[in-house]
Amino acid sequence: MQQRFLYITLSLTNQIMKIGLYFGTFNPIHIGHLIIANHMAEHSDLEQIWMVVTPHNPLKKKDTLLDDYHRLHLVNLATEDYPKIKPSDIEFKLPQPNYTVNTLVHLQDKFPKNEFSLIMGEDNLKSFHKWKNYEAILQNHEIYVYPRVSSEADNIEFKNNSKIHIINAPIVEISSTFIRENIKNKKNIQPLLPSKVWEYINHNNFYKK
Template sequence: MHVGIFGGSFNPPHTAHLIVAEHIREAGALDRILWIPAARPPHKPATGLVAPHHRLAMTRLAVAGNPAFDVSDLELHRDGPSYTVDTVRILQDEQPGTTFTLILGGDSFRDFATWHRPDEIIRRVPLLVYDRPGTRYDDVPERFRTRACFVDAPLLEISGSDIRTRIREGRSIRYLVPEPVRRYIETHGLYR
């Protein structure tokens, strides 16, 4: 089985996440996508980050109904920052017969050299990078570029920060997030 590791804050998970994940699953010939909400993303400020249990619940609601999508709470059980290298080690130890690929957006790939133990990550798993057509990565070290497969992703201007702003301003987020996620946000009064 070939599984794509799709980590992120998912604060909240939105329609663009779903579209990109399905596109990447097909383009990368992946059997499954494993969505992993980070407890404490090391490269993002904690400002505006709702509690991990809410992000986990919303991610589960977002992917429900797609049999190729699973959600893991693996990073929510660890203390400290959610380092990808630790997640990859654990997944490989727990599922030795599974081939894993790490899914990254182009912005994350550009910063990959600053990640915790990036050389160990690329020794363990290849990278599947999605971004806009024509994006260049000349500043990314060659040792990382040679371990990456690049896939053009659909151009979608939806972001978690915009969704959070819209909620604070009392504006609609309908169709920006799956309806069960919208209801969950409303029920729990998130991002106000």
């Protein structure tokens, strides 16, 4: 199974670059994820986007997730035609459950010359104050925020912080939950997935039960 991890390449080349970390369980990855990642790669000062596959989100039950390496392979399939977007298994090697602050410390220690930034949705920014050691994250890293549809008032606590960059990215309202439910209900969701991702999911009968 061929994998393309920039995380490994950097350790060999000692290349310095500004990297955007797009964390997610990607269960499964869909075109909405790619639209956002590609927009960040093309319309911000981020040079590379790493799709960091999280083996265990502390807010999600692990038994609802597809096997870690299947999800990683789906990300690899989805991004192979995007040279600025790479899959990463970095969190597979860290203690679980995974907390972003621990991953960032690990990355900065391994690649001290590189600059790592976070990519998150506007809804996640609203709850950012609940993250473990969020003050340390904000002190040491920039955050790139893409918009989400929300009925709440525009009162984001961190929005005027100099480390926060609100990116005028397309609003994408596609969720992995929606895709899983529709596969289970035998609905056609092929337009919402990269073709190779759909083929792999369909071939292996994922999410059908």
